[in-house]
Amino acid sequence: MENYQVGDLVYVKTKDTQYRGIVMPSLEEDMLVIKMENGYNVGISKERIVSIEKIDRGETPRYKKVGITPKRREDLKNISILSTGGTVASRVDYNTGAVHPAFTAEDLISTFPELLEIGNISARPLMNILSENVLPLHWKRIAEEIKKEVDRGAEGVVITHGTDTMHYTAAALSFMLDTNIPVVLVGAQRSSDRPSSDAPLNLISAVIAASEPIKGVYVVMHGESGDTFTYLHEGVKVRKCHTSRRDAFRSINTIPLAKIYPTSGRIEYLRDVDRLEGEDPKVEINTNLEEKVALIKIYPGIDGEIINYYIDRGYRGILLEGTGLGHAPEAIFPNIRYALDSGLLVAMASQCINGRVNMNVYSNGRKLLELGVIPCEDMHPEVALVKMMYLLGNYPLEEAKRLLTVNLKGEIKKSTRFDCY
């Protein structure tokens, strides 16, 4: 019955029904996966199959299995890929239709041998978790492993990551790392064994970016819903803004740094990027984080006692995700005052997401400033939260307050751009 191979057009009969489509690679021995004409994949348990008729011989499968330690090329940079899990390194369970993390970094290279034309790739798995389960302790581990890679000669590092919290991790690494090489986080919105997956182009783009003479922490994801280009985003100015689109990630309050055309390998810079050439790759890490920082999103009728709850639990910082230019209901001012009197760092970002906090315009904001609330400028809430964790983990309160409004890693832009809303 196994008279077919990946890529063949087949006609499959089961006890109940029939399917016509192209044979896809399957990770489960007992499942046949075919892509139907409507574009959907279907997984058929081999037990259920009565007959398989080969209608047409398929092309050679696009990706061949290759070894992962090919000969080193002097003209290419050493790029390390560290996988952490998520859709970019996941597969569909065709029994249930759910997506599970599965591929290791080695699998990725086997699946996308084009990567070996861009860099001297080494790859290893760090962890295998969906990004909704990523914790600050994982940020620390990723930072430590990046350092190991650089110490071993990596000139660029790619981190494959689930998209749900990739922007939090990117912000954390931005503050924790001091490096002169590129560290590029990359994810995917469709798992890499789906024909519509964005994983190949995103991953290839990430390796292109990691080979560039730039430094710092970046995120690479699709730039539009097609497969034309990807964007290189600053790690401290990017956010997942759509649940499902391939171009879910957007730069906030700035434009992306570059467009990457993965099929041609071209990279088009859209604004100045921190560049550093001719130095030995290095990275210093500071993994001190204060995890007792809470994010509270403001809404009409919110109970201010929630602030007291965090004070009582020993929290050291509270980020208010306020309304508009950075406001909160006056009803919770006594709680905010109590938090400040208790020695907490209380800061303000906006739930508008776009734009800059400006607490000088309205009386509400002025009163909050007078209380001692720190305005987070044009940082979106997720970045402000992570920066507070970093500052409170490393500095005394007053210095943390001061540094929160100082640009450290590109997270605060002096002027607001109006072409990026």
Add this chain to the structure above:
Amino acid sequence: MENYQVGDLVYVKTKDTQYRGIVMPSLEEDMLVIKMENGYNVGISKERIVSIEKIDRGETPRYKKVGITPKRREDLKNISILSTGGTVASRVDYNTGAVHPAFTAEDLISTFPELLEIGNISARPLMNILSENVLPLHWKRIAEEIKKEVDRGAEGVVITHGTDTMHYTAAALSFMLDTNIPVVLVGAQRSSDRPSSDAPLNLISAVIAASEPIKGVYVVMHGESGDTFTYLHEGVKVRKCHTSRRDAFRSINTIPLAKIYPTSGRIEYLRDVDRLEGEDPKVEINTNLEEKVALIKIYPGIDGEIINYYIDRGYRGILLEGTGLGHAPEAIFPNIRYALDSGLLVAMASQCINGRVNMNVYSNGRKLLELGVIPCEDMHPEVALVKMMYLLGNYPLEEAKRLLTVNLKGEIKKSTRFDCY
């Protein structure tokens, strides 16, 4: 010294400095406000003025004071404007530069007599609060006052409102009102005594919308940063997405209903709108709300005990603003289970803001569904929160759960549009 009037070009000397500009209307007797060539207004205490030289006589001021009860025109609809406060009805305190709520609805009509060409306008102030201080009890009061206006013959109602929480109020009114006339919320991002104010065009557009044969609750705000057109948004599909731009409000997961060109009075519908003609205006209100509903935004490292806190405080609903397609860290699953076991309604919206919650794709979402978490479809978090308050205020738990995923007022769209991200 008072040899000048509003509109004149003057040269003002004070003890310290000098100014050249156009005399603007001032609400404080002891302040002279002039608009300088750079576009900024400056307030000068008359005590400080040494001399004022009139350089050029200005044009007649654009807006004349008019009475607010002009003769009723049979060809126009009866439109009630109710003011609640906010920037659209605010003025700058030139002593401090801060903005305070000040204008009443009557002031608005005096300032914008064009309104009287669009409808038979009556106006009265309801309250005078900045929208960051608006509470569910204010939503109820606004609903009750809208009913009073309709009972008195209003055929369209405009609510002027601060922008910070205008979308929460719009959602609340959408659920609380059952009406066959338009109720239009309108705000402004620049106070109405600033030359750059968006208040006039927004307010005129709102009255245009309130005169249309449409029904339901809407929001009208600038459609771009210029003064060309405004957008008519569905009250349940709109959100403040920028801290400061005039076009801060955006329709989420749908396009706006219409473009309004306030200078010509033209309205261009972009999709189908609920229309009803030839019936007597009516409104039924249901102001039952369960205020003990909490919004919790998920982030890496969030302490699940916060859920227990709300359970212990007698909360009846928790909206999780999860990551991606609707996920939460597995570490807090026991707390979520405890909330569900305690009889709370626990629902899931996405902090991506755009897109639809789909908890069938990944194992994390599936487990949450199995626990009993209700997915909020394509409702953005603010609307989902308000809908939970409404449902839990009116229905037993199981019916509230069921209705949360049923479209009641346009808040859930069956298909996701891809032209509105």
